[in-house]
Amino acid sequence: xxxxxxxxxxxxxxxxxxxxxxxxxxxxxxxxxxxxxxxxxxxxxxxxxxxxxxxxxxxxxxxxxxxxxxxxxxxxxxxxxxxxxxxxxxxxxxxxxxxxxxxxxxxxxxxxxxxxxxxxxxxxxxxxxxxxxxxxxxxxxxxxxxxxxxxxxxxxxxxxxxxxxxxxxxxxxxxxxxxxxxxxxxxxxxxxxxxxxxxxxxxxxxxxxxxxxxxxxxxxxxxxxxxxxxxxxxxxxxxxxxxxxxxxxxxxxxxxxxxxxxxxxxxxxxxxxxxxxxxxxxxxxxxxxxxxxxxxxxxxxxxxxxxxxxxxxxxxxx
Amino acid sequence: xxxxxxxxxxxxxxxxxxxxxxxxxxxxxxxxxxxxxxxxxxxxxxxxxxxxxxxxxxxxxxxxxxxxxxxxxxxxxxxxxxxxxxxxxxxxxxxxxxxxxxxxxxxxxxxxxxxxxxxxxxxxxxxxxxxxxxxxxxxxxxxxxxxxxxxxxxxxxxxxxxxxxxxxxxxxxxxxxxxxxxxxxxxxxxxxxxxxxxxxxxxxxxxxxxxxxxxx
Numbered sequence: 001x002x003x004x005x006x007x008x009x010x011x012x013x014x015x016x017x018x019x020x021x022x023x024x025x026x027x028x029x030x031x032x033x034x035x036x037x038x039x040x041x042x043x044x045x046x047x048x049x050x051x052x053x054x055x056x057x058x059x060x061x062x063x064x065x066x067x068x069x070x071x072x073x074x075x076x077x078x079x080x081x082x083x084x085x086x087x088x089x090x091x092x093x094x095x096x097x098x099x100x101x102x103x104x105x106x107x108x109x110x111x112x113x114x115x116x117x118x119x120x121x122x123x124x125x126x127x128x129x130x131x132x133x134x135x136x137x138x139x140x141x142x143x144x145x146x147x148x149x150x151x152x153x154x155x156x157x158x159x160x161x162x163x164x165x166x167x168x169x170x171x172x173x174x175x176x177x178x179x180x181x182x183x184x185x186x187x188x189x190x191x192x193x194x195x196x197x198x199x200x201x202x203x204x205x206x207x208x209x210x211x212x213x214x215x216x217x218x219x220x221x222x223x224x225x226x227x228x229x230x231x232x233x234x235x236x237x238x239x240x241x242x243x244x245x246x247x248x249x250x251x252x253x254x255x256x257x258x259x260x261x262x263x264x265x266x267x268x269x270x271x272x273x274x275x276x277x278x279x280x281x282x283x284x285x286x287x288x289x290x291x292x293x294x295x296x297x298x299x300x301x302x303x304x305x306x307x308x309x310x311x312x313x314x315x316x317x318x
Numbered sequence: 319x320x321x322x323x324x325x326x327x328x329x330x331x332x333x334x335x336x337x338x339x340x341x342x343x344x345x346x347x348x349x350x351x352x353x354x355x356x357x358x359x360x361x362x363x364x365x366x367x368x369x370x371x372x373x374x375x376x377x378x379x380x381x382x383x384x385x386x387x388x389x390x391x392x393x394x395x396x397x398x399x400x401x402x403x404x405x406x407x408x409x410x411x412x413x414x415x416x417x418x419x420x421x422x423x424x425x426x427x428x429x430x431x432x433x434x435x436x437x438x439x440x441x442x443x444x445x446x447x448x449x450x451x452x453x454x455x456x457x458x459x460x461x462x463x464x465x466x467x468x469x470x471x472x473x474x475x476x477x478x479x480x481x482x483x484x485x486x487x488x489x490x491x492x493x494x495x496x497x498x499x500x501x502x503x504x505x506x507x508x509x510x511x512x513x514x515x516x517x518x519x520x521x522x523x524x525x526x527x528x529x530x531x532x533x534x
Contacts, residue, residue: 095494135497136494
């Protein structure tokens, strides 16, 4: 102990004002509006999903840390946040075990096996989501209409299938989240409120969400429909921006500290690449929602982007 | 090999055991991963690949033990690859004729065994002037080690991915099969977990040997 006081520890020496716990708590609070709209639209069943997933994530983290003889850090809120984010991208009518199964994957495979908080190279919640999608495609698309338990197709599903019999919901419905979709992803308004508060509190950087949203909007606008020439469709851009997981992922998932780049230029590049890739996967890929895969791919590329944009020391030649 | 004179039989057993455990090609040396990831989605295909690889290693090691000394040092690698590729091409042709459906499933991954380091490593494991018997034993050990690892990977993936092993139902009917296990992503996850488990077991059983190895 005395030694630690007299010698310098491991750099960096500048301490952040906020602790991990405070940051996680702020993000959790910022997600509350979206959780609330999820409750309003999909009822208490949706809340059970969130509860199961969060409780599993936290308890699995506890067990993992005890088994691996690491300090138990479940109170820092990071496991709870992972669980909540994963729960929010589950469809409301999914079987009850799907969230806990995903939480085990997220915490054990992605987080603890790579060394715990800060050591994972991809986002745990998103990896779990991708695996759930690949493993149980039917269960993971059990979407229902808001306010009533009738099976429905999400707006992105309608677009992906070019199904002209199904109407794409109006912009107002998209904005409020009165559409079929995942528990916490539907309401663009609620997610924007939380995200903008986080940006003003300087918890997350504005560059990543702005980059993603701008890129999604512009790329989707340029694509008018199958077979048509390149035009500009304001409507298409807005639909892609407001539907699916764009808002949730742009504000809360892509901005994960561990897996996003740190230099400002790299953050722009990271955000824009995610946006463009998302629309490409949505329009031409096998899955209607491409955001998960776009972010995971860019998580892996993030260290390279950092290296590319790292400021040079004066006089240094590359 | 200490100064104590051991019976020839136990030396051969040791050589086989080395390939199974200490020098396991897939789980210890990380060889033949490409083929293992590709074919381990099906237990039946894995059985055939394991059999072919074991026979290949035994055959090629025999040839190396007999002719290896007569080949100039410079041409050593060329010689080895030629022999290995010949054997694997023969195996590929035989499978194409007699087991056409399995050959269809395996596709490129059977001929691909020729270019991965598995057979080269197994030939490097034997000493310069070793007997034919010891060469065959090393090949057998490595082949069995590879097959064992491949089959355990295949069992994990097929049981979790389809709920049954071949035609034999293993998991209860209510179980929702994990489709990802049949995808390449599941192959990587299962292999990673198996590698971790193997290292853990090895450390558990012989901790002092492990620490010595890590020092080297």
